[in-house]
Amino acid sequence: MSFASFSEFLAMGTHGPFVWTCYAISLAVLALNVALPIVARRRFLQDEARRMRREELK
């Protein structure tokens, strides 16, 4: 461990705000990249299921 305490870890010397902003933004972008295709897939399957049901009724 490079830090003596948790508050020191959060402070990152004087660079806390810079380091933590970077990590927060980057992890948010990574999460978005995972979430978007999952949501898109779900929406696509729902639309296709609806279309298939419609075609069966005809």
Place this chain on the structure above:
Amino acid sequence: MAARILSVRAPDPALALMSNLMNWTWFHKLGSPKWFYEISRRWLPWLAVSAVLLLVVGLVWGLAFAPPDYQQGNSFRIIYIHVPAAFLAQSIYIMLAIAGTVGLVWKMKLADVALQQAAPIGAWMTVIALVTGAIWGKPTWGTYWVWDARLTSMLILLFLYFGVIALGNAITNRDSAAKACAVLAIVGVVNIPIIQYSVEWWNTLHQPATFSIVAKPAMPFEMWMPLLISVLGFYCFFGAVLLMRMRLEVLRREVRSSWAKAEIKAQVEKGL
């Protein structure tokens, strides 16, 4: 005469392998959407698990356990995302150019799927590299942005990604869109060596490369090992997200085929 017939009937195994490779069946299989859909189902969980493990180990090690830099203090910990994202941003663009070439030369449909689906991920990685670089620049250089050669060429990379994405969305005819995107990806690849050598050609603010394949790292082990792990984690992350996106796009394009219909039905019945 008899001996000659015998030699034809029992071919050399090496020759047989060569003729197998030379009739390119493996290459055409790679272009088959159904085959890709099935094989990627097996790859995806491994890539996803490796990405999570490597990213957690690399980032926690880099954030909490690596020693602070003697000049930059703790702000240097930003490199554990900045460098992997920048590596990936450039690698993905090279991949776009390769996929574009394969698509143009062999008319492989899957190459176009790969190109279109990798471009947004590449753009996001470029954004991460630029934003983290800017935030790191403030305490280190005293400014968020300078028109340094490395920074400018990375900004051009972002615009190239935007160009590929916009071109793919703007052209409704799929074959024309694929061709246009492939050409743009191939032409734009000249920017990659410019990014790579910008820190050597123009001696401006950005520091030279942190990592080199040929030289031993200048950093101590506790500093470069987490960076290496994080880089690998980012590559696995890209692989997993790319497969997720490509699988959806393949299903979309093949929606009329019987295997895709069966797959959609099975997925819907499973409760999505």
